Amino acid sequence: MLVGIPLESRPSHSVKPIECAEEMSACLSAVAKTRCERSFANVFNYFAPRLLSYSLKQMGNEALAMELVQDTMANVWQKAHLFDASKGSPSTWIFTIARNIRFDLLRKLRNRKEDICADDLWPILCEQTADVNEVSHDHQVTMDEIGVLFESLPDKQRTVIEAIYIEGKSQQEVADEMDIPLGTVKSRTRLALQRLKEMIDNND
Structure with a gap:
């Protein structure tokens, strides 16, 4: 079922391409x-x-493939009035919608990866607090200590870090809400994480 519409379970009849x-x-x-x-x-x-079939080949992930199919068919239901048989076949129109949605999904995934990049804070914290039994207590960076270091960040940097890593917002969402350029958000995030890393290293 999609958008409240029950689907028939019987197999479709074989028809010629033009007839179809x-x-x-x-x-x-x-x-x-x-x-x-x-x-x-x-x-x-x-x-x-x-x-x-197309989505599985393109996305390589069943969950994403299913999402692409659902989003595509939802768009077909909502935008059927935009289809013009004189300009192309139903297949061409529907697969164009699917390709556009695929690009959107990939862009979202790429943006999310940019938000959580390899040299961000959390991998650093994971390394610092990986195993309490193997790290000397004198050198262990506790969450309380991290909180103190976090509070020492400049207000603008701290606000961005809170929004991204505590509230779970994307960098684009933060930029929109704060009405500042995306580049500024990325710069503040980078500076804040670098400062925290330096303070953690110095704390050791």
Whole structure:
């Protein structure tokens, strides 16, 4: 089921490509004009398996592939009125939507990786507090000590770090909320993490 629409479980009939394109075009037209659930079910039953195969090859991850299929078909339901059979086939239109969603998903993943880069604070803290039994108590950096170091950061840097690492926001979200450039957020994050690392090293 997608967006509250039950799908038929019976297998679709084998049809020639041209006939299928005409049938899918008619179904999309019905969805656009009357929000016909049965027509959308026909489109979904035909394209979902093909989209899933495409998505698995492109994303290499079943969960992301399923998300791509769901998002694509949700867009088809919502934007069926934008389909124009005179400009292309249903397959071309739907897979163009899928490719655009794929780019969006990959961009989100890339941005998230940029938010949590290899030399960020948390890997440093993990190394510092990896195993209490193997680290001398005199050299152990406790969370209380980290809290004290954190409070010594400049206000602007501390605010950004709190938003990203405590509230779980992305750097773009922080930039939007604070109405400052994304580059400024990244710069403050970098400076704050570098300062914390230096203070932790000096504390040892």
